[in-house]
Each structure stands twice: as structure tokens, then as C-alpha cells.
Amino acid sequence: MSEPTEPGGTGGPGEKPFLYVVVCAAGVAEGVGTLITAAQERGWEVGVVATPQALGFIDAAVVEARTGRPVRSAWRAPGDPRPFPAPDAVALAPATFNTVNKWAAGISDTLALGTLCEAYGLGVPIAVLPCVNEALAAHPAYRASVxxxxxxxxxFGDPYGGEEQQAGDRGDFHWERVLDLLTPEA
Structure with a gap:
């Protein structure tokens, strides 16, 4: 049922490292193209794994055009080829209250959660940009999960609650920070 098999799945010298971008259902998710572009500019090849609910927040056709790969949201059938190589790193952005809590509990009921749970076991570096408002961030379960x-x-990057944003303005979510967290200096 799991997808990745080992870190460093790019296959050979000279190939770009592969970044899984896991996207959750939050209003800022529509801006995931900003993260894809920034990652590509930093030398990553990118594949997007979305929670089933996140599919309603992103433009899958635009994401697929930018990455050259399908947006993943469900497990592949046995015998189907792997559409992504194994990850060299995983960026979870935006990360919601629900996903953070389920992941910390080891729940793997979606491809996105399965990817996160397995990436840890494989030793793949993982960085997270939460999109959780102050009221949810104050919940004891969330604090324990983080x-x-x-x-x-x-x-983890600093949480983004979105309280200051104007309607339609997603500019305050600092997508590039998740990439900074994946560098050895972070």
C-alpha cells in the first residue's frame, strides 16, 4: 500500500534530487505553484501528493503542467508503475491541524499520510509549514503532535493562521521557508 521504497530515488549521478510536495486542504494551497517554482529554481524535480480534500483547493492541471507529473492523491493499483521516483526530501505545505495530528498518531488512511509516515521510516528529510489558526494551535493534541x-x-516552520490576509490574498504564506528548512544549515 505504500509508495516510496528508499530515499534518493533519482537513480544516477547528474540527476536532480526529487522533492515530494505534500499539500493539505487550506485556502493557501492554491498558491502551491509558488513552492513548485522555487523548488525547481533550487534544482529540485518535484512531484505533488495532495490529500483528497486538497484537490478542491489546487488547480491540478496547472500543477501537472509545472511538474510534468500527475498530482497523486490515491494509491496506485498493484502492478501500476510508480509515477514518482523515491523522494530525496518531503515538504508538507500547507500542513493542516488534521494532517499533523493524524501523522503524529501514525494514521495512514490517505496516500499523503502514508507518504509522510513512510518517509520518516526511510530517513527522508521532512519539513513542514503549518497552516493552523491560533485556536487550533492551542489545542493540547496539536501541541503534542508537533x-x-x-x-x-x-x-517545522512558524505556523501561519491566515488571520491578517485580505480576501484572495495568499501572499503571507512563505512557501520558500519549507525549502530553507530542508537545507543542512536549517
Whole structure:
């Protein structure tokens, strides 16, 4: 049922490292193209894994055109080829309250969660940009989940609650920060 099999799935010297971008259902998700472009400019090849609910927040056709790969949201059937190589890193952005809590609990009921759970076990670097409002971030389960994931080596950026944004303005979500978190200096 799981997808990746080992980190460093790019296959050979001279090939670009492969970044899985896991996208959750949040209003800022429509701006995921900003992250894709920034990652490509930094030398990554990108594949997008969306939660089923996130598909309603992104333009899959635009994402597929930018990455040259299908947006993944469901497990492939046995015998189907893998549409992505194994990841060299995973960026979870935007990360919602629900996904962070389920991931920390080891729940793997979507491809996105399965990817996150397995990436940890494979030793793949993972960075997270939460999109969680202050009220949800104050919940004890969320705080415990973030603490648990940090203890697993997951790198977190500052949470974004979206309170200051104007209608239609998603400019305050600092997509590039998740890439900064994946560098050795972060």
C-alpha cells in the first residue's frame, strides 16, 4: 500500500534530487505553484501528493503542467508503475491541524499520510509549514503532535493562521521557508 521504497530515488549521478510536495486542504494551497517554482529554481524535480480534500483547493492541471507529473492523491493499483521516483526530501505545505495530528498518531488512511509516515521510516528529510489558526494551535493534541514530530527530526516552520490576509490574498504564506528548512544549515 505504500509508495516510496528508499530515499534518493533519482537513480544516477547528474540527476536532480526529487522533492515530494505534500499539500493539505487550506485556502493557501492554491498558491502551491509558488513552492513548485522555487523548488525547481533550487534544482529540485518535484512531484505533488495532495490529500483528497486538497484537490478542491489546487488547480491540478496547472500543477501537472509545472511538474510534468500527475498530482497523486490515491494509491496506485498493484502492478501500476510508480509515477514518482523515491523522494530525496518531503515538504508538507500547507500542513493542516488534521494532517499533523493524524501523522503524529501514525494514521495512514490517505496516500499523503502514508507518504509522510513512510518517509520518516526511510530517513527522508521532512519539513513542514503549518497552516493552523491560533485556536487550533492551542489545542493540547496539536501541541503534542508537533512535539512528537519534532522529536522524530521533522523540521517545522512558524505556523501561519491566515488571520491578517485580505480576501484572495495568499501572499503571507512563505512557501520558500519549507525549502530553507530542508537545507543542512536549517
Amino acid at each position: 512535539e512528537r514530530l519534532r522529536g522524530m527530526g521533522v523540521r
